[in-house]
Amino acid sequence: MGIKNFMGRREVATGHVPQLFQVKDYMTRKLITFSPDQGITEVMETLLKQRITGGPVVDANNNLVGIISDTDLMHVIGESRYHNMPLGNRKVSDYMSPQPATIDQEADIFDAAARFLKSGHRRFPVTKDGKLIGQISRMDVIIAATGLKGDQWR
Numbered sequence: 647m648g649i650k651n652f653m654g655r656r657e658v659a660t661g662h663v664p665q666l667f668q669v670k671d672y673m674t675r676k677l678i679t680f681s682p683d684q685g686i687t688e689v690m691e692t693l694l695k696q697r698i699t700g701g702p703v704v705d706a707n708n709n710l711v712g713i714i715s716d717t718d719l720m721h722v723i724g725e726s727r728y729h730n731m732p733l734g735n736r737k738v739s740d741y742m743s744p745q746p747a748t749i750d751q752e753a754d755i756f757d758a759a760a761r762f763l764k765s766g767h768r769r770f771p772v773t774k775d776g777k778l779i780g781q782i783s784r785m786d787v788i789i790a791a792t793g794l795k796g797d798q799w800r
Protein backbone atom coordinates (compact mmCIF):
# COMPACT_ATOMS: atom_id res chain seq x y z
CA MET A 647 0.00 0.00 0.00
CA GLY A 648 1.42 3.39 -1.00
CA ILE A 649 1.66 6.56 1.05
CA LYS A 650 -1.17 8.94 0.48
CA ASN A 651 -0.60 12.65 0.26
CA PHE A 652 -3.28 14.61 2.08
CA MET A 653 -1.88 18.01 1.11
CA GLY A 654 -3.70 18.02 -2.19
CA ARG A 655 -2.33 19.15 -5.49
CA ARG A 656 0.62 21.54 -5.26
CA GLU A 657 0.78 24.73 -7.24
CA VAL A 658 3.86 25.42 -9.28
CA ALA A 659 5.71 28.51 -8.05
CA THR A 660 5.59 31.25 -10.64
CA GLY A 661 8.02 34.12 -10.30
CA HIS A 662 7.94 36.59 -7.44
CA VAL A 663 5.65 35.87 -4.52
CA PRO A 664 4.51 39.07 -2.80
CA GLN A 665 5.75 39.29 0.76
CA LEU A 666 3.05 39.50 3.39
CA PHE A 667 3.22 41.45 6.62
CA GLN A 668 5.78 44.04 5.58
CA VAL A 669 7.02 46.86 7.79
CA LYS A 670 5.34 49.43 5.50
CA ASP A 671 1.94 47.89 6.26
CA TYR A 672 2.28 48.30 10.05
CA MET A 673 4.58 51.27 10.57
CA THR A 674 3.32 54.51 12.04
CA ARG A 675 3.30 57.29 9.47
CA LYS A 676 2.10 60.20 11.63
CA LEU A 677 5.08 60.79 13.86
CA ILE A 678 6.03 63.20 16.55
CA THR A 679 9.44 64.41 15.48
CA PHE A 680 12.02 66.68 17.02
CA SER A 681 14.57 69.07 15.58
CA PRO A 682 18.27 69.15 16.51
CA ASP A 683 17.91 72.73 17.82
CA GLN A 684 14.90 71.98 20.02
CA GLY A 685 15.33 72.36 23.78
CA ILE A 686 15.60 69.26 25.97
CA THR A 687 12.94 70.52 28.40
CA GLU A 688 10.43 70.87 25.55
CA VAL A 689 11.24 67.31 24.39
CA MET A 690 10.67 65.97 27.92
CA GLU A 691 7.31 67.73 28.12
CA THR A 692 6.27 66.37 24.71
CA LEU A 693 7.25 62.81 25.62
CA LEU A 694 5.23 63.02 28.82
CA LYS A 695 2.22 64.60 27.17
CA GLN A 696 2.17 62.13 24.27
CA ARG A 697 3.05 59.13 26.49
CA ILE A 698 5.91 58.01 24.25
CA THR A 699 9.50 57.06 25.05
CA GLY A 700 11.30 58.79 22.20
CA GLY A 701 11.17 59.95 18.63
CA PRO A 702 13.11 60.67 15.47
CA VAL A 703 15.11 63.85 15.02
CA VAL A 704 14.85 65.41 11.57
CA ASP A 705 16.33 68.47 9.90
CA ALA A 706 14.37 71.13 8.01
CA ASN A 707 14.24 68.88 4.90
CA ASN A 708 12.83 65.89 6.83
CA ASN A 709 16.14 64.03 6.64
CA LEU A 710 16.65 61.69 9.57
CA VAL A 711 19.60 62.93 11.65
CA GLY A 712 19.10 61.07 14.93
CA ILE A 713 16.82 59.67 17.61
CA ILE A 714 16.13 61.04 21.06
CA SER A 715 14.89 58.62 23.70
CA ASP A 716 14.14 58.47 27.38
CA THR A 717 17.56 56.85 27.84
CA ASP A 718 19.21 59.92 26.30
CA LEU A 719 17.18 62.09 28.66
CA MET A 720 18.45 60.08 31.64
CA HIS A 721 21.96 61.19 30.61
CA VAL A 722 20.80 64.81 30.67
CA ILE A 723 19.30 64.40 34.13
CA GLY A 724 22.37 62.59 35.43
CA GLU A 725 24.70 65.27 34.09
CA SER A 726 22.56 68.02 35.58
CA ARG A 727 22.81 66.50 39.01
CA TYR A 728 26.53 65.74 38.70
CA HIS A 729 27.34 69.31 37.67
CA ASN A 730 24.65 70.75 39.97
CA MET A 731 23.17 72.69 37.07
CA PRO A 732 19.55 72.96 35.92
CA LEU A 733 18.53 71.52 32.56
CA GLY A 734 18.61 75.01 31.11
CA ASN A 735 18.79 75.52 27.39
CA ARG A 736 20.41 72.25 26.32
CA LYS A 737 19.67 71.13 22.79
CA VAL A 738 18.52 67.82 21.33
CA SER A 739 21.63 67.68 19.12
CA ASP A 740 23.82 67.45 22.26
CA TYR A 741 22.12 64.27 23.51
CA MET A 742 20.44 62.51 20.59
CA SER A 743 21.79 59.26 19.20
CA PRO A 744 23.15 60.23 15.78
CA GLN A 745 22.94 57.92 12.76
CA PRO A 746 20.23 55.65 14.14
CA ALA A 747 19.71 52.16 12.79
CA THR A 748 16.84 52.08 10.32
CA ILE A 749 14.79 49.30 8.76
CA ASP A 750 13.66 48.94 5.17
CA GLN A 751 9.96 49.39 4.47
CA GLU A 752 9.97 46.17 2.43
CA ALA A 753 11.28 44.04 5.33
CA ASP A 754 8.78 41.65 6.88
CA ILE A 755 7.74 41.72 10.51
CA PHE A 756 9.76 38.57 11.25
CA ASP A 757 12.94 40.42 10.23
CA ALA A 758 11.84 43.37 12.34
CA ALA A 759 11.23 41.14 15.36
CA ALA A 760 14.68 39.58 14.97
CA ARG A 761 16.30 43.02 14.76
CA PHE A 762 14.44 44.20 17.87
CA LEU A 763 15.66 41.14 19.78
CA LYS A 764 19.24 41.48 18.58
CA SER A 765 19.59 45.22 19.09
CA GLY A 766 17.44 45.89 22.14
CA HIS A 767 15.95 48.97 20.39
CA ARG A 768 12.31 49.88 20.95
CA ARG A 769 11.77 51.55 17.60
CA PHE A 770 13.30 51.71 14.13
CA PRO A 771 12.81 54.69 11.83
CA VAL A 772 11.86 53.85 8.26
CA THR A 773 13.46 56.02 5.58
CA LYS A 774 13.32 56.35 1.84
CA ASP A 775 16.19 58.19 0.15
CA GLY A 776 17.25 59.54 3.56
CA LYS A 777 13.82 61.04 4.27
CA LEU A 778 11.80 59.83 7.24
CA ILE A 779 8.60 58.11 6.07
CA GLY A 780 7.59 56.24 9.22
CA GLN A 781 8.62 54.28 12.27
CA ILE A 782 7.97 50.76 13.45
CA SER A 783 7.93 49.86 17.12
CA ARG A 784 7.91 46.60 19.01
CA MET A 785 4.19 47.06 19.62
CA ASP A 786 3.55 47.45 15.87
CA VAL A 787 5.22 44.06 15.31
CA ILE A 788 3.08 42.49 18.05
CA ILE A 789 -0.05 43.95 16.45
CA ALA A 790 0.99 42.49 13.08
CA ALA A 791 1.66 39.08 14.66
CA THR A 792 -1.86 38.90 16.09
CA GLY A 793 -3.18 39.00 12.54
CA LEU A 794 -1.11 36.06 11.34
CA LYS A 795 -2.81 32.82 10.53
CA GLY A 796 -1.22 29.38 10.96
CA ASP A 797 -0.19 29.02 7.33
CA GLN A 798 1.56 32.41 7.23
CA TRP A 799 4.30 31.57 9.74
CA ARG A 800 7.26 30.86 7.46
